[in-house]
Amino acid sequence: MDNSNEKVVRHRIDYTGAKMGMWIFLFTEVLFFGGLFLLYSVFRSKYSTDFHNSAAELDVFLGTANTLILLTSSMSMALSIALVRKGRKGLSILCQIATITLGLIFLVNKYIEWGAHISHGIYPHSPQLDHMSRGKIIFFSLYYVMTGIHGLHVLIGICVITGTLIFTAREIIKREDFVKLENTGLYWHFVDIIWIYLFPLFYLIT
Amino acid sequence: MAEKELTFDVVRKRTYVFVWICLVILTATTVAVAKLHLTDYAVIVSIAIATAKAGLVVTFFMHLRHEPWILKIMLFVALCALTLIVMLTFSDTWFRYG
Numbered sequence: 001m002d003n004s005n006e007k008v009v010r011h012r013i014d015y016t017g018a019k020m021g022m023w024i025f026l027f028t029e030v031l032f033f034g035g036l037f038l039l040y041s042v043f044r045s046k047y048s049t050d051f052h053n054s055a056a057e058l059d060v061f062l063g064t065a066n067t068l069i070l071l072t073s074s075m076s077m078a079l080s081i082a083l084v085r086k087g088r089k090g091l092s093i094l095c096q097i098a099t100i101t102l103g104l105i106f107l108v109n110k111y112i113e114w115g116a117h118i119s120h121g122i123y124p125h126s127p128q129l130d131h132m133s134r135g136k137i138i139f140f141s142l143y144y145v146m147t148g149i150h151g152l153h154v155l156i157g158i159c160v161i162t163g164t165l166i167f168t169a170r171e172i173i174k175r176e177d178f179v180k181l182e183n184t185g186l187y188w189h190f191v192d193i194i195w196i197y198l199f200p201l202f203y204l205i206t
Numbered sequence: 207m208a209e210k211e212l213t214f215d216v217v218r219k220r221t222y223v224f225v226w227i228c229l230v231i232l233t234a235t236t237v238a239v240a241k242l243h244l245t246d247y248a249v250i251v252s253i254a255i256a257t258a259k260a261g262l263v264v265t266f267f268m269h270l271r272h273e274p275w276i277l278k279i280m281l282f283v284a285l286c287a288l289t290l291i292v293m294l295t296f297s298d299t300w301f302r303y304g
Contacts, residue, residue, distance in 0.1 A: 016274070023277055027284040034288045041292070042299050060237070067233050075226040078267045082219050182269075189267045193260045199233075200252035204240035 015179050022183040026190050033194055036146050040201060043138045050135020055205035057122075058143075059113060063203035066109050067195065070154075073102035074192045077161075077185045080168075087175040089168060096165045099188065103158045110151050114144075143202055150198060153191045160184050225266045232259050 044051045080095035117140075121128035124144055129137055164181045167173040173181045236255040244251060265271050270278060 019273075020277065020280075023280060027280070030284055030288060031291075034291065038292055038295055042295060045299070060240075064233065064237055068230060071226060071229045071233065074263060074267050075222050078222045079219060082222070186268055189263050192267075193263050196259045196263070197253075197256050200236055200240070200256055204236065204248075204252055206240050206243045206245065206248045 018179045018183060019186075022186050026186060029190060033146075033149075036142070036149070037197065037201075040142050040146070043135070043142070044201075044205075047133075047135025047138060050133050051139050052205050054136045054139035054143075055202060057117075058203050059116070060203050062109055062113050063199055066106050067199045069102050069106045069109070070192045070195050073099045073106070074189050076102065077188045081178060081181050081185050084168065084173060084178045084181055085175060089171070089174075092181075093165060093168050096161055096168065100158050100161050100165070103154050103161070106154055107151060107158075110147065114147075146198060147202070150191065150194050153194070157184075157188045157191055160187065221266060225262050228262055229259055232262075 076095045076098040080092045080099065083089075083092035083095060117123065122140055123129065124141060129140055161184055164173055164184050167180060232255050236252050239251050239255070240248065242248075264281075270281065
């Protein structure tokens, strides 16, 4: 009896520590993306008309669709944690599959978008882009770097959620021990927040 | 105890759906506002809406609401550091360019 109590207490302490560790990692990510957003805002204030003209070339419909896709995937991720905590393994797995699928759809949209730009001759160091004004070159460089690194984060998130999916199926992630899924969720929501800022800053410049 | 947790989770599931609806409405708002061409205020409005959305995600999806105070303070300090970096940079570039 004493032994089992001790186990519960130790688990609770680990739970807080694991979550805090994840948050500290996310703070480093905040500063990493923060640096890129800082570059963006300094150059936008210097080349505002170029940024405005370049943004008109982005597809607002695809951007909005991708925003809705990521927001929905965040909800299904949050639901999968709530379901695991209720002990509903099957539904939680279903929610995680939904999250992965939405993440993949996001990346397919990104592929279509990038493909369209590249076919128009706009890609880093392309002859066409090099002949554009300085502000436009900077806009598209930042566009490729920021959405590219964000896309990489989505891809990493998909891989990690695939891992939690297997863990949930094998009941390594279960009602009593769900911190792995919780931390994966924190990462996925963070990636969603980055897109929440990227979307108006790149697609909705007026 | 277990039952209490159970009802708590049921409430939260509904909350998640409600938060999602709010996020979709805010996304529609930010797209609509962009079409109004509020030249001077457009950036401020879209950043404000994005921050409201980020706040909803952090508070509900990332469970910050139910976290101990130490985590909230840690997040606050991290955001202060970011704000400080942004302000220091702009205090430089504004005087340089303009």
